Amino acid sequence: MPQLVLDNVSVHYEGQAAVERVSINVAKGDFVVLVGRSGCGKTSLLNVAAGLVEPVRGSASIAGRPITAPGPDRAVVFQNDALFPWLTARENVAFALRLRGVPPGERARRADELLKLVKLDGAGDKRIWELSGGMRQRVGLARALAAEPEFLLLDEPLGALDALTRERMQTTLLDLWTASQVGVLMVTHGIEEALVLATRIVVLAPGPGRVVRIFETGFSRRYATGEAIRSIKADPAFAAARGELTDAIFEGEAA
Numbered sequence: 001m002p003q004l005v006l007d008n009v010s011v012h013y014e015g016q017a018a019v020e021r022v023s024i025n026v027a028k029g030d031f032v033v034l035v036g037r038s039g040c041g042k043t044s045l046l047n048v049a050a051g052l053v054e055p056v057r058g059s060a061s062i063a064g065r066p067i068t069a070p071g072p073d074r075a076v077v078f079q080n081d082a083l084f085p086w087l088t089a090r091e092n093v094a095f096a097l098r099l100r101g102v103p104p105g106e107r108a109r110r111a112d113e114l115l116k117l118v119k120l121d122g123a124g125d126k127r128i129w130e131l132s133g134g135m136r137q138r139v140g141l142a143r144a145l146a147a148e149p150e151f152l153l154l155d156e157p158l159g160a161l162d163a164l165t166r167e168r169m170q171t172t173l174l175d176l177w178t179a180s181q182v183g184v185l186m187v188t189h190g191i192e193e194a195l196v197l198a199t200r201i202v203v204l205a206p207g208p209g210r211v212v213r214i215f216e217t218g219f220s221r222r223y224a225t226g227e228a229i230r231s232i233k234a235d236p237a238f239a240a241a242r243g244e245l246t247d248a249i250f251e252g253e254a255a
């Protein structure tokens, strides 16, 4: 089972420590969520996993091979979407298919399927600058899925969505994760979102960024085996976990 491993990773910018000695393992089929207040190094860690930032100490690897650059085994959805604004939604997704060597005749059809998965059917002909922020995030997600990666690296992928769309997209993400068994490493500021999606939650605190708590959670596995989100959220265990997670993030704040 290939694992994405960050082992004792430290990240410095211009000599200043942003992250110190953080270790995170993501196996295929895991859904690992990073939470913690602004500036605690979540994006930095994702960038190390993506191969965009080199740690000053520690190592990053997949299946034992060092991560030194971006690769087709990992797809990234950035905090600020990095789509091509002059292309349509379909063309943005098709671009990732082209990189994967999908024949031209199949790209548009496959791109439309992926847009449908993120509930953007009908928006294929729209240019990126014509779409709302939430729609752009979903195009970014469709494009990431087009690469059929082993690992998905998501930086607040649902942050720009309204509450209702966000809830729908959480189940969409879980459906995609269940069907593909990718390993996910995702950043969010949503406490409920972390609990609904994660198999493991890593709580970070700033100054410099470090791990303060790890929660092994089982709510998303319950969804994967058929339980409804509503019923999971109504479980007293869910409310208890929400309280514990909130405390852990606050403790980090006091530190």
Ligand SMILES: Nc1ncnc2c1ncn2[C@@H]1O[C@H](COP(=O)(O)OP(=O)(O)OP(=O)(O)O)[C@@H](O)[C@H]1O
Pocket (backbone or CB within 6 Å): 013, 014, 018, 036, 037, 038, 039, 040, 041, 042, 043, 044, 045, 079, 209
């Ligand atoms: N390219 C950079 N150059 C210099 N400093 C940086 C750079 N990127 C991040 N930092 C600093 O490193 C620290 C961690 O930043 P990072 O973006 O990883 O935090 P984050 O947890 O993702 O925050 P947020 O929740 O606001 O997105 C911050 O103090 C930030 O100012």
Ligand SMILES: [Mg+2]
Pocket (backbone or CB within 6 Å): 042, 043, 044, 079, 155
């Ligand atoms: Mg960030």
